[in-house]
Amino acid sequence: MSPIRITFARLLGGTLLLASITPAWAAERAANALKPGANAIASAHHLATDAGFEVLAEGGNAFDAAVAVSAALAVVEPSSSGLGGGGFWLLHRASDGRDLFIDGREVAPAKVDAKAYLDAEGNLDRDKSVNGALAAGIPGHPAALVHLAEQYGRLPLKRSLAPAIRLADQGFALESRLQSMIAIRRDVMLRYPASASVFLRNGNVPELGTIIKQPDLAKTFKRLAKRGAKGFYQGKVAEMLVAGVQAAGGNWQLSDLADYRVKEREPLRFQYRDYQIVSAPPPSSGGVVMATVFNILEGYDFGNLSSADQTHLLVESMRRAYRDRSYVLGDPDFVDMPLQRLTSKDYAAGLRAAIRLDKATPSSSLPEGATIHSGTDTTHFSVIDADGNLVAATMSVNLPMGSAFIPSGTGVILNNEMDDFALKANAPNAYGLVGTDANAPAPGKRMLSTMSPTFAFGPTRTAVIGTPGGSRIATMVLLGLLEFMNGKSAEAIVSRPRIHHQYLPDVISTEANALSREDTKALQARGHTINDSERPWGNMHVVIWDRTQNQLSGAADPRSPVGSARVEPALLGKH
Structure with a gap:
């Protein structure tokens, strides 16, 4: 199905095309580029920063580090990002001065129906738009990691994912911020056994210092490392995701995952x-x-x-x-x-x-x-490598812990980005804000973001x-x-x-x-x-x-x- 396009040309006038790169900027940067000779990473979690430096020490560049940091944050900061979410990765390549934007934003499934988010009176049902399977868009995060590694990195994908796999397998100590996010979403996670088994202890919020292990998530990462995008969007992981979503009242299909594409x-x-x-x-x-x-x-x-x-x-x-x-x-x-x-x-x-x-x-x-x-529970990191390559990346699952729903066997906590669409024109979303037709849901459409x-x-x-x-x-x-x-x-x-x-x-x-x-x-x-x-x-x-x-x-x-x-x-x- 070809997408329906909404045109605002008459609203403000002018051309409809995004300004292309000014060649002088790129040429000047490439010609005059210094090399810092050092690496810098700033991220929301010290274990993610460590992951980035680990792959840099193995000969990786800023783009490999971005894969490692993104993946590690998916493990240690699941309240803010993850394989079940999406994000934007802004890159600057020092060798030719090129800037590019990788769009790994989630998309609406083909069977999206805005009416499914309304109650019997026709009002927006907040529980359906923010909690559980119906709240989740098709994730873009895994595809973006594969694209980064294959198109711009120096190292194999499996090397850049290794720190995240280790953190998921061996676990990490629960800190105060994640503990508070789990507390906020505890009641919803209790609805979903796979979510509760990972992030709760006997139905309660774990104590500080509790080791959080995610063996199913480690297996999903390993499949991604071995098969690239097919390891997530096709095969066993895709089948478990779709089965879990459908069993919980969602409307994903295998074709939704197979058809997902990163946009440059x-x-x-x-x-x-x-x-x-x-x-x-x-x-x-x-x-x-x-x-x-x-x-x-x-x-x-x-x-x-x-x-x-x-x-x-x-x-x-x-x-x-x-x-x-x-x-x-x-x-x-x-x-x-x-x-x-x-x-x-x-x-x-x-x-x-x-x-x-x-x-x-x-x-x-x-x-x-x-x-x-646009969702508030989001994360960002910044990287400069020794050659002068740059990465600014912002990723999200929307609300704390996303939809709070993990399809059994995947370890992947899904986003609730469907609430970022205008599911009902001029009806307030989770933060009392409203939207219009430009951001109405449609099959394969990306919801508007502020990242x-x-x-x-x-x-x-x-x-x-x-x-x-x-x-x-x-x-x-x-x-x-x-x-x-x-x-x-x-x-x-x-x-x-x-x-x-x-x-x-x-x-x-x-x-x-x-x-x-x-x-x-x-x-x-x-x-x-x-x-x-x-x-x-x-x-x-x-x-x-x-x-x-x-x-x-x-x-x-x-x-x-x-x-x-x-x-x-x-x-x-x-x-």
Whole structure:
């Protein structure tokens, strides 16, 4: 069946094609490329960082390390990513300066029916969209690992998967963050024997330090290592996945798995002053949102404004970027989008003209739109290798522990990304956010995301950056990029207190100490509503290459108790 395409050409005008790579950028980077001579990895778990360095020590490159880190996180951070989920991998290849985007996002099964997620009264049934088999899209994570290894790595897939297989077989000690995620999803996991057997002990949340072993997951990884994509998407694993999903009320078929394909896409690129930004294109909204905000800010002498004025302009820019996100963006294989127009300087100038420095713009006064959610339980890692190859990767299963459902015999905890679709137009999802036809489910369609793995190439430094955080991902990365452009260290970037506005609801969310008391009063006087001192959010991991000193640095978000950033010299003869 050929996909139905939704066209928004008339909405904003302009060409419908994504801007292609600027040849001068790639040529300049390749011609002038230094080699760091060291490796840097920052990830959400020290065991995943260790896995990446293990394969680098075996002669692997950044792309092999990305396979190892992705796979290890699937074992030790199952609340956030895994073989039953999906993700985006942004790559920079030093040998020719090429940037590319690997889209391993989940897709809707062929038998998807939005009505299946409604109750007898026609209202969205939250239990069906977030818990169990019906909530799961067809995973893309395994296919992306195979693609990375076969197309860009130096090592055999089985070597890069070895650390994950070992961690699944031998187990790892339960830490506080995963323990809290298991507690959140305990009641749902009790419905599914395979899930409860792995993550609960006699029906209870395990104590800290409990060794979590996943022998079925190890077997699935071994089949993937031996047979590549066929080891997951065909054969015994596929049969167990489909049988388990169907027995639990889902609608997967063997053909859904066999037909899954990774997509290589052109990254979204834009320039802000002296910085070239490379980020995620649709089906992520993150790159478009950031391009819009930066293009608006470029019209101001932003660095010389007061902190209250800077925050006001950030919020007003975010408000407008998220309004566009709400009803224009979707899967590019199904929806035609005016991306060049949305990311153009002229379009930003028009948005800027309606911004007043002394007064907030109520979201209700802007043309109607509706914000779409992307999952909050996500993970990110960043890599720079000794040759200057870069990887920024953001992966997700959506809510904590995904759907909380493991099909028997697979060890694979499935995502609940179907809730990222607009299953009912204008009906709120798990986070009270709503969507439109651009993000309606269809067979083989990818749900919209906000995951925003990003590179920033400045005059003297290069950054690899990203974070989990649902609809707040793009604004967190944007704030991190501003810190990077101001010359801040990796530690300062990941530690910055965060603010966020997403058009609807019409409030500024802030972490504790993100705004001074004086700035809060000044913003409120302009008409802003502020929800301050919220719990911390995000889990940002950054690596930076200072090209003037030819030195690498990295930092893991202090909000995470197990995040890890390391820089190590490359072994001679191994790169």
